[in-house]
Amino acid sequence: MMVLPGANIHAGAVVAERVRAALGAALIDHVGRVTARFGVATMSAGESIEELVKRADEGLYTAKESGRDRVVAQ
Numbered sequence: 001m002m003v004l005p006g007a008n009i010h011a012g013a014v015v016a017e018r019v020r021a022a023l024g025a026a027l028i029d030h031v032g033r034v035t036a037r038f039g040v041a042t043m044s045a046g047e048s049i050e051e052l053v054k055r056a057d058e059g060l061y062t063a064k065e066s067g068r069d070r071v072v073a074q
Contacts, residue, residue: 001053012040013073020071037063040073 004012016038023036039059043052055074063070 001056007042009040009042009073012042013071016040016071016073020069024069035068037069038071039063040071 002012002015004015007015020036020038023034026033028034037060039056039062041052041056041059043049059072059074062074063072066072
């Protein structure tokens with residue numbers, strides 16, 4: 001989980017995409033290349049932390065269902 005105070009959904013997706021790309025570009029000893037999936041969400045007024053994490057998790061599961069190497073922002 002990353003917390004980006006003051007970031008909007010677009011900025012969060014950009015950060016997640018940069019991390020995803022960096023991971024994919026790295027060659028890891030005895031493993032090779034890895035892929036990553038990310039769910040990105042921003043907190044709405046009056047929303048609890050649990051609700052925010054649930055939405056980010058839903059984005060992650062959507063990314064998993066869509067294939068490898070994805071960022072899903074919702």
